[in-house]
Amino acid sequence: MPGRVDIDDPEVDMDQGLRLLHRGELFTGEVEERLGGAVVGLDAYVAGVQHGPSREWYEDGTLRSEGTAREGRPVGASREWHPNGVLAAETEFSEDGMTMLAERRWDEEGRPAKNWRAGAE
Template sequence: MPDVTRIDIDDPEVDMDQGQRLLYRGELFTGEVEEHLGDALVSLDSYVEGVQHGPSREWYKDGTLRSEATARNGLPVGTSREWHPNGVLAAEVEFSENGMAMVAERRWDEEGHSTKNWHVSEG
């Protein structure tokens, strides 16, 4: 498996073009983009040709997973999840395969009690 190029979003050579595509050293970037808060890794996103494409993860500063999602050509697809700081699942949002619509949303409080359960009606 080939090595994946990884850059820091705060690198002075990272920029965005007019189409909001990520550039590194003036070129459309393909690889992983990380963000740190102090010494802690707080996000890791995948890009292809300057557009978010692939897995995306965020962590709280203590290392607890905060969210995970997948993008395809810059749009959210599949199921994204968020967690409360205590590790309890906070939300699941499902997107259509083309990323153009949200089809379901479920949310929970910090104790795991359901606070929202919505989905697109069939028919």
């Protein structure tokens, strides 16, 4: 079983349970997405389910987003950046991945655009 596969590899597929398969077997390892030769996405999978770090980049190599999944659900903090490198959003999820706890957003100049927290008015 390979440690890393390309999501566009013809031997990569999804089953009816939306689990990732490589050569017909549930995949464990890293799944990359490429655009024009550059890696623009890298996600960790365990037994066909997203589990572990997830990162995306713009085509020029600037970080676009990062977060962590546990058993297919987002957990902890995830972040997104504008193409100019300024933080665009930060979202916090519960450790079971079932609840969004907070979300903050900024415009391309870094000015606050949204600040929401669960339970706050």
